[in-house]
Amino acid sequence: MSTTQTYAVTGMTCGHCESAVREEVSRIAGVELVDASASTGTLAITAGAPVDDAAVLAAVDEAGYQAARN
Amino acid sequence: MSTTQTYAVTGMTCGHCESAVREEVSRIAGVELVDASASTGTLAITAGAPVDDAAVLAAVDEAGYQAARN
Numbered sequence: 001m002s003t004t005q006t007y008a009v010t011g012m013t014c015g016h017c018e019s020a021v022r023e024e025v026s027r028i029a030g031v032e033l034v035d036a037s038a039s040t041g042t043l044a045i046t047a048g049a050p051v052d053d054a055a056v057l058a059a060v061d062e063a064g065y066q067a068a069r070n
Numbered sequence: 071m072s073t074t075q076t077y078a079v080t081g082m083t084c085g086h087c088e089s090a091v092r093e094e095v096s097r098i099a100g101v102e103l104v105d106a107s108a109s110t111g112t113l114a115i116t117a118g119a120p121v122d123d124a125a126v127l128a129a130v131d132e133a134g135y136q137a138a139r140n
Contacts, residue, residue, distance in 0.1 A: 014083045020086065
């Protein structure tokens with residue numbers, strides 16, 4: 001069974017931004033799917049088990065954006 | 071002596087976009103300096119001799135944006 005966590009992300013303006021977020025978040029252990037949308041400002045992560053929010057927020061920060069858990 | 075050519079570029083929204091344009095345009099033979107600005111929508115190229123506009127427009131297109139010579 002997989003779980004999905006969603007976040008609001010500010011600052012993404014284009015496909016390059018989405019890719020930067022996807023790349024960083026995909027590195028988190030256990031993450032199976034990452035969907036980042038600049039147009040809606042959302043990030044959805046699917047994983048086999050819940051992922052630590054702090055790790056997600058840190059990964060988004062590393063990519064250069066700000067996230068908050070929905 | 072160097073010459074500078076400027077272009078109007080539409081579609082760049084962030085630093086990633088600027089980097090994508092810079093990367094493609096920098097590959098053109100003779101180009102010495104490239105400045106791309108998303109905020110002003112401008113591209114400036116400095117080279118030792120005039121660079122073919124078609125090559126510049128093609129490079130910007132390759133990066134995913136549209137340019138027009140100023």
